[in-house]
Amino acid sequence: MKISIERAALLKAVGQAQSVVERRNTIPILANVLIEAEGNTVSFRATDLDIEVVDKVPAMVERAGATTVSAVTLHEIVRKLPDGALVVLSEDGAAGRLTVEAGRSVFNLATLPKEDFPVMASAEYASNFAVPAPVLRRLFDKSKFAISTEETRYYLNGVYMHIADGDGGKMLRCVATDGHRLARIDAALPDGALEMPGVIVPRKTVGELRKLLDDDDMTIAVSVSETKIRFATPNLNLTSKVIDGTFPDYTRVIPMGNTRKLEVDASEFAKAVDRVATVSSERSRAVKLVLDEDKLTLSVNAPDSGAAVEELAVAYGDEHLEIGFNAKYLLEIASQVDRENAVFLFNSAGDPTLMREGNDTSAVYVVMPMRV
Incomplete structure (x- = not known):
């Protein structure tokens, strides 16, 4: 594999990947980002087995291929490279090394086999709909402060996203509570969302999702099943398991x-x-x-x-x-x-x-x- 890519695009993609990766890992491959180059794009995939993020970036692909390398180390290297640099990533499969070159800087990083990288099984989604980024941002931004951090009540460790009856009929609703305070935010029901199962989106996923929602003109494709939720833009997919538990009847409080x-x-x-x-x-x-x-x-x-x-x-x-x-x-x-x-x-x-x-x-x- 050999690719050339703009530093800014690489930094954004690797930054998204390394924030999903858990710092302490008993499984070495989970500390890595899977880099796959094909055609004129390169994708960066990272997972902690509960969340998976895939970011596709345009690049000059001289030689297609795939490898995995430490997400945190690669991010630190790219972060310290000068603005506007063109970064060349080339992999030597035989040596088990990835070379990162930019100007006069050259780094050699250890790799692990791409075959060992766990890919999250794709679920059959019961509901697929699209939501404008500002609407999704408001739903999660205004509710996330009330998410509980108490691990024993794990079913409160996220935002409950579901369809509910509001003042104007059926609404898309997000609710979070920790027993001391509660936030309930409604938005107009998107087309195709009526059959959506209610899911509890974990705290970490809410944090990662926030990074996709800065562009006001973007529309996010949302897919929901009983066990997973996926948020997708043209270049980035964020897939997450949902919390396996029952959210309490918040309407009573x-x-x-x-x-x-x-x-x-x-x-x-x-x-x-x-x-x-x-x-x-x-x-x-x-x-x-x-x-x-x-x-x-x-x-x-x-x-x-x-x-x-x-x-x-x-x-x-x-x-x-x-x-x-x-x-x-x-x-x-x-x-x-x-x-x-x-x-x-x-x-x-x-x-x-x-x-x-x-x-x-x-x-x-x-x-x-x-x-x-």
């Missing part, structure tokens, strides 16, 4: 009867929470909200480090309420608001609080209060 309504400038609220939380003890990071007519008082009282109080002018016309929250959870939810105003709906100091953006119900957040 979304409060429907909260009537006390607070409307506040989202960015001002987030800044105020951040300021008063500066003095709180790291462990609890509790912030107390005191609501009176058109006034919100935020306070923190940490006996060992100090106290802080800040007042905000808000729109609130209900009876006096005192309620406490984890500052981190409030900040994460407030930072999801794209519009100017955040609307909080309370019931009592011990009940879950609902938050949305203005009158938009396509993005709804729930946060549990805490004693302060």
Whole structure:
């Protein structure tokens, strides 16, 4: 195999590959990227046995062929090469070496046989549909902060993507929760998605998927089966196993009867929470909200480090309420608001609080209060 490829294209492809590869591997081949050159393209394939990414890049292929080489080492080499360099990759099968040349730099890397590289079995997908990149980006970006990191409740370690009944009929919905906060985001139902099985997309896959979604003009082809999900662009395929578990009935924790309504400038609220939380003890990071007519008082009282109080002018016309929250959870939810105003709906100091953006119900957040 011998190919010539632009440094920028190579860096992007190898960067995508090395982020999928697990740093600690008991199986040496899983630390490698499979490079396959044919025609006028070269593909880079990496896997951790749960996720597989394949990136196709245009290249001058002098001699077709395939080999595998350490993804992290190749990425580090390419990253340190000068911008605009033309990189030549040539493989000597007999010596088990891949030579990387760029200008006056020459590297010889050890390879492993391509036959040993595990390729993820292609599934029969029950549902295939296309979603514009900005829509998919919004669904996952606004929900991923609530993914649980608790390994024992593994079925919460991802985003539950499914078809649900929304205000305008059937919707494509993403939900994530860790038991303390919940995010529920809706988008219009894409053509062909109605029969999609509900799947839990793992946290790592959500992180890798985010790298495909920066181009606003791109449409992502989504294929879903009971066990796998695939996101594809013309040059890149990301295939992942889904979490084998049942997502809990999240609708039971979304409060429907909260009537006390607070409307506040989202960015001002987030800044105020951040300021008063500066003095709180790291462990609890509790912030107390005191609501009176058109006034919100935020306070923190940490006996060992100090106290802080800040007042905000808000729109609130209900009876006096005192309620406490984890500052981190409030900040994460407030930072999801794209519009100017955040609307909080309370019931009592011990009940879950609902938050949305203005009158938009396509993005709804729930946060549990805490004693302060």
